[in-house]
Structures are given as structure tokens and as C-alpha cells.
Amino acid sequence: MKKSENGSVPGGCCNGSFSAKLRSLKAGMALDWRDLDEFLDGGAFCFPSESKKLMRKLDRLKIAIKPLSPDHPKEKDSYDPPYHQQNSLRRDGVAPYEQELHKLPRLNRVGEFRMGKRYEFLVMRAEAALNPLKLPAEKRKAAITKGRLPALPPTRSEKRLAQIQRAEARLREMAVLRDAWIRGTLYIVMRAVHRYRNLGIDTADLIQEGNMSLFQAIEGFDWRRSVRFKTYAEYWVNQAFLKILYNNVRTVRVPVWVQKQLKKIKDLQKTAMQSRGRPLSAQELGEKLGIPTERVEKLLETKRFAVSLDAKINDEEGGRVGDLIEDERILPVEDRVVDIPLRDRLDEVLQELPERERLILNLRYGLDGKSPKTLIEIGEILKVSAERVRQLQEAALKRMKLPRMKKRLQSFAC
Numbered sequence: 532m533k534k535s536e537n538g539s540v541p542g543g544c545c546n547g548s549f550s551a552k553l554r555s556l557k558a559g560m561a562l563d564w565r566d567l568d569e570f571l572d573g574g575a576f577c578f579p580s581e582s583k584k585l586m587r588k589l590d591r592l593k594i595a596i597k598p599l600s601p602d603h604p605k606e607k608d609s610y611d612p613p614y615h616q617q618n619s620l621r622r623d624g625v626a627p628y629e630q631e632l633h634k635l636p637r638l639n640r641v642g643e644f645r646m647g648k649r650y651e652f653l654v655m656r657a658e659a660a661l662n663p664l665k666l667p668a669e670k671r672k673a674a675i676t677k678g679r680l681p682a683l684p685p686t687r688s689e690k691r692l693a694q695i696q697r698a699e700a701r702l703r704e705m706a707v708l709r710d711a712w713i714r715g716t717l718y719i720v721m722r723a724v725h726r727y728r729n730l731g732i733d734t735a736d737l738i739q740e741g742n743m744s745l746f747q748a749i750e751g752f753d754w755r756r757s758v759r760f761k762t763y764a765e766y767w768v769n770q771a772f773l774k775i776l777y778n779n780v781r782t783v784r785v786p787v788w789v790q791k792q793l794k795k796i797k798d799l800q801k802t803a804m805q806s807r808g809r810p811l812s813a814q815e816l817g818e819k820l821g822i823p824t825e826r827v828e829k830l831l832e833t834k835r836f837a838v839s840l841d842a843k844i845n846d847e848e849g850g851r852v853g854d855l856i857e858d859e860r861i862l863p864v865e866d867r868v869v870d871i872p873l874r875d876r877l878d879e880v881l882q883e884l885p886e887r888e889r890l891i892l893n894l895r896y897g898l899d900g901k902s903p904k905t906l907i908e909i910g911e912i913l914k915v916s917a918e919r920v921r922q923l924q925e926a927a928l929k930r931m932k933l934p935r936m937k938k939r940l941q942s943f944a945c
Contacts, residue, residue: 549570549573549577549581549584552569552570553570553584553585553588556588556589556592556594557592558592558593558594559592559594560592560594561594561595561597562589562594562595562596562597563596563597563598563599563605564596564597564598564599564605564606564645564649564708565599565605565606567596567649567652568645568648568649570585571585571648571649571652575755576928576931576932577928578648578651579921579924579925579928580925580928582651582652582655583655583921583925585652586652586655586656586659589656590659595700595704596653596704598707598708598711601635601636601711601714601715602636606642608639608641608642609638609639609641609642609645609646610636610637610638610639610642610715611636611637611638611639612636612637613632613633613634613635613636613637613718614632614633614635614637614718614721614722615633616629616721616722616725620724620725620728620734623728623734623735624734624735625734625735625738628738629721632717632718632721635714635715635717635718636715637715637716637718638712638715638716638760640759642715643716643754643759643760643761644754644760646708646711646712646715646760647752647753647754647760648754649708650705650708650709650712650749651754653701653704653705653708654675654705654905656701656704656705657674657675657698657701657702657704657705658671658675658905658906658907658917659701660694660697660698660700660701660702661674661675661698661701662917662918663694663698664680664683664694664695664698666681668907668908668911671907672907674698674702675702675705675905677706678702678703678705678706678709679699679702679703679706680695680698680699680702683695709746709749712749713742713745713746713749716745716760716761716764717742717745719741719745719761719764719765719768720738720741720742720744720745720768721738723737723741723765723768723769723772724737724738724741727772730776732772732775732776736775737772737775740771740772740774740775741768741771741772743771744764744767744768744770744771745764745767745768747767748760748763748764748766748767748768750902751763751767751897751902751903752764753896753897753903755896789830792820792822792830793830795820796816796820796827796830796831799811799816799819799820800816803815813827813828813831814827880931880936881893881898883930883936884927884930884931885927887913887923888923888924888926888927888930889927890913891909891913891920891923891924891927892924892927892928894908894909894912895909895920895924905917906918906920906921906924
């Protein structure tokens with residue numbers, strides 16, 4: 532059966548095939564990332580329910596998920612050759628880092644979607660392992676973010692120790708995959724660094740901020756939208772560079788009267804260049820404007836704090852500094868990449884769901900344009916347990932698979 536580029540099978544779940552795969556699992560088996568892909572190749576709607584069944588089976592059989600290196604034969608079709616840039620950053624003091632980056636294969640389109648599905652599953656598995664520990668919400672979130680448990684009180688309970696060890700193992704599985712995802716996409720940051728260097732920001736700082744933004748991109752990426760991770764991550768990298776630019780470049784609010792004087796100076800200088808072939812001195816400008824030379828010099832100094840929006844960036848496409856400034860009238864990339872007809876049709880279908888189920892799907896999958904939330908976060912909003920949220924989510928997804936509702940979305944299936 533033909534699959535879409537995000538690995539989903541058209542028409543929803545293949546329950547018979549999935550059940551057969553589950554039955555093939557045996558205690559003591561070794562399951563790697565590519566083996567996991569075979570269990571996650573169903574449609575987007577059945578992903579939550581099938582993932583839950585798979586988690587239960589893996590836990591019951593005590594099967595761990597093993598990583599694969601990019602050069603493993605099973606992973607070859609997930610990667611492209613390493614990134615290379617002709618213009619080296621040797622003068623910027625980051626040449627050793629760039630040389631190491633040139634050795635790392637880049638995740639391609641197929642690899643990005645595989646990583647997205649794997650990561651979502653492993654996060655769900657880690658969250659399930661954290662449940663018995665009953666950690667406060669902020670510590671649970673920190674554990675997922677950092678990929679390790681916070682400091683816990685000592686215990687002699689064998690049951691408690693087993694729960695801790697299990698949670699640590701699940702967090703490790705998740706963190707190892709996330710690190711591999713990051714390594715396969717570091718080139719996205721380096722490409723942007725080559726474009727935005729020489730703007731007064733240390734190159735090493737740009738690299739650090741850009742790399743951190745990849746973590747944000749991973750948390751917000753949704754493989755269901757069939758949008759490449761590279762496209763989504765570029766948005767976050769640009770935002771990271773904007774932030775560091777704003778924090779390091781001094782901004783001065785220029786009074787209106789100063790702006791008018793600067794406009795006059797600009798006009799006088801333009802005329803002087805045309806007639807004399809040289810700019811006017813501060814003294815000459817003062818005489819023409821009727822103001823002291825010292826004031827002219829101070830006016831000229833105010834211009835040194837401004838960076839022209841038309842200033843060119845090191846960009847093969849002729850980019851400008853102004854291109855870095857986000858136009859608030861334009862929707863963020865994650866909203867622009869969603870097909871409007873699909874969104875409208877999906878809204879119509881969601882309106883037929885009970886209010887609470889509709890809210891859960893909106894929050895869980897970010898259908899309202901915001902970042903997707905975990906079961907725990909949704910539970911805190913609705914004042915119910917994460918397990919109850921999962922039950923309501925599955926009920927909503929089952930409703931959406933009813934023939935009359937499924938038919939309205941069928942034309943958008945890949």
C-alpha cells in the first residue's frame with residue numbers, strides 16, 4: 532500500500548496488520564528505531580491508540596528501544612550527505628566546530644518525518660513511566676525537557692526503585708533520539724550563521740542560540756502536517772537570531788526634531804555630493820542650518836547607533852537586515868503551511884464533537900494554531916487526570932472516524 536511522505540497509510544489504521552505486528556513481539560527481543568517505524572506507520576488518527584497498545588506490550592515484555600547511528604544500513608535512506616559551505620568561518624574562531632559539522636550526515640525529508648513520529652512515541656512512553664512517581668507538574672516538564680529525572684528523596688522501597696529505574700530508562704531513550712535528531716539538523720543553524728554573520732554579534736553566540744532553537748522546533752513540530760522539519764526549524768532559528776540581535780544592539784529612540792534635522796543634513800549632503808563631489812564638513816553643515824558645529828557633530832553621532840534595514844547580509848540571494856524583522860501582519864510559518872480548505876473542513880467536523888472532546892483535540896494537536904500540549908498539561912487545564920484526557924481523546928478520534936465524518940476529510944488524505 533502506498534504511503535504519504537509523512538509515512539501515513541491513506542484511509543486510516545490497518546488494524547489487522549498492526550495486531551499481527553504486536554503478536555510478533557516476544558520477551559527479550561531487541562527493537563531498534565527502524566523496527567519501531569514499522570509499528571508507527573499507520574494513519575495519523577490511529578497513532579495515539581496504536582501507540583498506547585504498543586507501549587503496553589513493550590512494557591509487559593520489557594522491551595527497550597535501541598538507537599541506530601546514521602551510518603547504519605537501516606538508516607541510510609533517512610540521511611543525505613554532510614553539509615558543506617565554501618566560505619569557512621575560520622576567522623570567526625569556530626573552524627573546529629564547522630569541521631566536525633562537515634562530518635555529520637543531514638536528515639532528509641523521510642528521516643525528518645521518521646524522527647517526528649519516533650519522538651512523539653518516546654515522549655508518550657516517558658510520560659507514562661513518570662506517572663507512578665507522582666512528580667509535581669513543573670518537575671515532570673523539566674524531566675522531559677532535560678531528558679533525566681530531577682533529584683528525588685532516597686527510598687528503600689524496591690517497587691519505588693524499579694519505577695525510578697524504568698522512568699530513567701524511558702527518558703534516556705527519548706533523549707538519545709532527540710540528540711540524534713539535533714545532530715542531523717545542525718546544518719540548518721550553520722547555513723543561517725553564514726547569512727547573518729558580521730552584524731556585530733559573536734559567531735559562537737549565534738551558533739549557540741541557533742542550536743538551542745532546534746530544541747524548540749522539535750517540541751513544536753507536527754509530522755501530521757506534512758511540512759518539512761527543515762522549513763519549520765528555519766523559522767525558529769530566525770527568531771533566535773532576532774532575539775540575540777535585539778539584546779545586543781543598542782536601540783535609541785530618536786526625537787522628532789532630531790529626525791527632521793537629520794533629514795535636512797541628508798538632503799544637504801546629497802546636493803553637495805552632486806555639485807562638489809564631496810560631503811560637507813560639520814562646520815559647513817552648521818553654517819547652512821544655522822546651528823553650532825558641536826550640535827551637528829552630536830546629530831551625526833546619533834546615526835552611528837542605527838543599523839540600516841537595507842544593509843546587506845552575507846546572502847547569496849541578496850538579503851537585507853530588514854528581512855530579519857518579522858512582519859506581524861504575516862502568520863507564523865506553522866500557520867501559513869496549513870491548507871486553508873483543510874482547516875475549514877476540519878473546523879466543521881470538530882464542531883460536531885462534544886465541547887470537551889473538541890477542546891482536547893485542539894489543545895493536543897495544536898489545531899488552534901498554538902503549540903501542542905501534553906496530556907498532563909491538558910489535564911491541569913480541565914482539572915482531570917492525564918488518563919482521563921487520553922480516554923476522551925480516543926473517544927473524539929473514534930467519532931471522527933465515523934463514516935459520515937471521515938468522508939468529509941477523505942479528499943485531504945495523502
